[in-house]
Amino acid sequence: MTAGEGTVRPVAGDWNFGDLLDATAAAVPGDRPALIHGERVVSWADFDARTNRLARALLAAGLPTGARVAILARNIPEFIEIACAAFKARLSHVNINYRYTTGEIDYVLQDCQAQGLFYQAEFAELVAPLLPSLALAVQIDGGQYDAMVGEGDGRPLDITRSPEDGYLLYTGGTTGKPKGVMWRSGDARVSQLEAPTIKTVVRTMADHVAMVAENPLPGRVIPACPLMHGAGLNSSMAELVGGGTAVLLPDTRFDAERLWDEAERTRATRILIVGDVFARPMAQALQRHPGRWDLSSLRVISSAGLMWSREVKRVLVDAIPQLTLVDILGASEASGFGYAITTATSETPTGWFEPGRHTVLVEPETDRVLEADQPGEGWLARRAPFGLGYHGDPAKTAATYRRIGDEVLAIPGDMAVREADGRLRLVGRGNMVINTGGEKVFAEEVEEAMKRASGIEDAIVVGVPDPVWGRKVVALACVTDRYDAGVAQREMLAELAAYKMPKHIILLDTLPRHASGKSDYRTALTIAMRELGLETA
Missing domain, CATH: 3.40.50.12780 (ANL, N-terminal domain)
Known part of the structure; x- marks a missing residue:
């Protein structure tokens, strides 16, 4: 290879x-x-x-x-x-x-x-x-x-x-x-x-x-x-x-x-x-x-x-x-x-x-690798060993496996924050960013906050086209009989800025997922568009 x-x-x-x-x-x-x-x-x-x-x-x-x-x-x-x-x-x-x-x-x-x-x-x-x-x-x-x-x-x-x-x-x-x-x-x-x-x-x-x-x-x-x-x-x-x-x-x-x-x-x-x-x-x-x-x-x-x-x-x-x-x-x-x-x-x-012992954070604007004990937000990256690249796709390979300074780092596209105690807090994937009203919202960050709220068992968050916001945050959710929309909203607001909150939460019996268990965002967006009476994006 x-x-x-x-x-x-x-x-x-x-x-x-x-x-x-x-x-x-x-x-x-x-x-x-x-x-x-x-x-x-x-x-x-x-x-x-x-x-x-x-x-x-x-x-x-x-x-x-x-x-x-x-x-x-x-x-x-x-x-x-x-x-x-x-x-x-x-x-x-x-x-x-x-x-x-x-x-x-x-x-x-x-x-x-x-x-x-x-x-x-x-x-x-x-x-x-x-x-x-x-x-x-x-x-x-x-x-x-x-x-x-x-x-x-x-x-x-x-x-x-x-x-x-x-x-x-x-x-x-x-x-x-x-x-x-x-x-x-x-x-x-x-x-x-x-x-x-x-x-x-x-x-x-x-x-x-x-x-x-x-x-x-x-x-x-x-x-x-x-x-x-x-x-x-x-x-x-x-x-x-x-x-x-x-x-x-x-x-x-x-x-x-x-x-x-x-x-x-x-x-x-x-x-x-x-x-x-x-x-x-x-x-x-x-x-x-x-x-x-x-x-x-x-x-x-x-x-x-x-x-x-x-x-x-x-x-x-x-x-x-x-x-x-x-x-x-x-x-x-x-x-x-x-x-x-x-x-x-x-x-x-x-x-x-x-x-992990090879993990680093890379500042998005400067491509600077943060010091090991430096708090801050950046792209989640790691030093070798890692995959060689994408078969037959040198452009995507160069975008993911990037030379920064004198070394190559694997940067798959996750954003994370390093806290003062050295732990990493995952924010979300760069390709799942929802641009809403000029602000960036990571779908996975909202999903995690939702799943921590009372009565919400599962959630998938997508960005739906909107004439005012460009994209608006919409969630599909599975809930239990303990779910109270007001209580859940207050709990989510304790973790999320107001602009990150879903404009709509669509309740379903099951959510679309791949065989691996990972979210099927394409199908989720189609469902959200249909439930909101919009044409498919």
Whole structure:
């Protein structure tokens, strides 16, 4: 993989996920579960052999080093097997959103110049017109895939890999076409090792093997969010290379009670979610059924990419006192900007984060990097390691991975304030700014204030065209029977300037969200326009 123009920076690490998987498989008991999906269990010995065979089959199909292999699938073991086989074969796996239309799938395949595609049978009709242009197309739940993973040499490949080997992470964003963020293995692994829950210092492969071999009780993670998004697969990979287990929920739709059932049955130690859209029904299930589940093995619930409110966190740690809740501030382009830790005895307030050790703030007007102890507001940025850039888009790469002074910083577009105590307060994304009456309003800042107000469970804020203000702030909200508009308004005004307050709050039973749990702002704007009797923007 090659960096876009302007992204040259020091090599951060010499790790390669293919090498890590080989080393881990050799160090763990072969009968330890690697993947659990309902009643199906794939042992580490089988997982290693299957991914080795699949890697050989990909190379036998003529795919050259670095070739892109796309995956169109739900949370099934094969998704992880394909990604791991790609690492082992020095290929680049590519995620595709399973909610995409044929045209959208075709766009990603063309954009990344994919040579291969693995897909589930339920998507066969969608991809049928696209298959003739591919060098390799394999239906996952079919005989060809079974032969690829079940036949042939299952031993590790005799292959020299590189930390430059990597993958493409496609992100839809809020505007425009999806963009593929290029990640090299070395950078991705070093970013994983920054997690505050990792206590053992690992600098070399010998360190890694010793850590894996000496750990008789490795972790078991449940990625409750889709693997097709970066956080889901990244959390699974992190657990697997540590010699642990990835537990995939057997249902295609999220069900909080089913999640707790699986956490109890599989003795899960960690769950990955995306904010309140997952956490709130999980908390409500615990409240409905106190004492129903034995969750004594559970140690961590981590969340990435969406607000996680204080009251929901309190329900979780009250019900499961040994829990550590980790709120992760990151992006597809770079991770580890900040962390908020909540336990039964301590907490970081919602919207505030302890900065990561590579995190800095950049003043918007001057491009000056604030000193580490200097309070102020600026673009949230971080030093290497981070993604290489956007595949095929040097202009967007240069705008996000910017050279400031003698270094390149990743600046995905979030604004934050550093308070006097050093903590960061997230303001919002630059591409979600609403210009109203000459003032700038960050949609996410208003959403967070709304969710802290009494009786408001969920909120999405958009800017609707207005002849007086240019754009006016409008909110879609889900509320409980405790909701009182006057009380909520007073509570929001205690946090927000008057010009940031929604001019209208439209009450709905459910809010439009993507499969990841993140807000679907395009659909939200369409709904707001319709409810206000306006023409679609």
